[in-house]
């Protein structure tokens with residue numbers, strides 16, 4: 001036993017020192033001010049650097065020309081807490097890229113060229129508190145479940161993107177949200193906007209510049225007006241605009257309800273009748289027994 005351990009010890013020491021040394025390497029051109037920070041800000045990088053220490057917690061990659069992140073890039077860096085990718089050339093984030101980032105608290109994807117936020121982009125980033133995605137001028141689409149699992153998120157920046165509309169249901173998973181930036185988007189004040197408008201009215205305390213700071217364009221005039229000048233009444237005609245299909249559904253469901261009601265009352269009546277007969281029968285039995 002003991003010779004074996006004697007032989008193993010140096011080997012283990014060698015392995016751990018190699019790992020540690022690798023852990024403290026700094027990628028070329030970047031600086032590592034402390035053991036947990038890798039700073040590659042503004043280094044003209046066109047891809048994510050190699051040989052980032054595995055124990056990195058803060059990774060600063062802003063002001064570069066990085067066009068994409070390999071979807072397995074973050075698998076190794078499970079301690080990552082802070083990831084700054086601001087001002088790069090990202091056009092998309094593959095779903096799953098962030099799915100292993102369970103400790104990630106801060107993520108900045110602002111000032112990029114993102115076009116959509118697909119469902120599943122953030123996986124289960126339950127620790128994420130701040131998410132910046134503003135200033136992506138081509139960003140127009142948010143997947144239905146894009147923000148699923150972001151239950152700790154307090155701050156979401158979507159300002160100065162290309163949104164003309166946003167399905168308010170995508171905001172529903174954000175149970176801890178305290179601040180939402182939506183200003184500077186080319187919102188259209190049409191019927192698609194009505195539900196978002198109601199949500200914004202109810203949550204206006206979460207908007208840093210209030211309803212005043214968000215503008216939408218009137219459908220025909222194209223003129224932009226601040227949301228503070230609108231009321232739910234402004235969208236009243238949206239409720240009345242039923243299509244033929246809607247009318248058919250309403251009429252059909254009316255017929256279904258009536259038929260169901262008739263069947264139910266018939267069933268009820270026969271049950272009552274049945275019980276009455278039964279109880280009469282048993283009363284008769286009792287009377288028979290008493291005599």
Ligand SMILES: *[C@@H]1O[C@H](CO)[C@@H](O)[C@H](O)[C@H]1NC(C)=O
Pocket residue numbers: 042043044063064087111
């Ligand atoms: C974005 O990064 C480029 C390249 O480093 C830099 O020249 C530019 O000033 C940065 N822009 C902003 C808004 O930080």
Ligand SMILES: *[C@@H]1O[C@H](CO)[C@@H](O)[C@H](O)[C@H]1NC(C)=O
Pocket residue numbers: 088089090112113
């Ligand atoms: C973003 O895309 C536009 C149009 O495709 C392009 O002109 C621009 O250089 C891109 N910006 C960055 C930072 O890659």
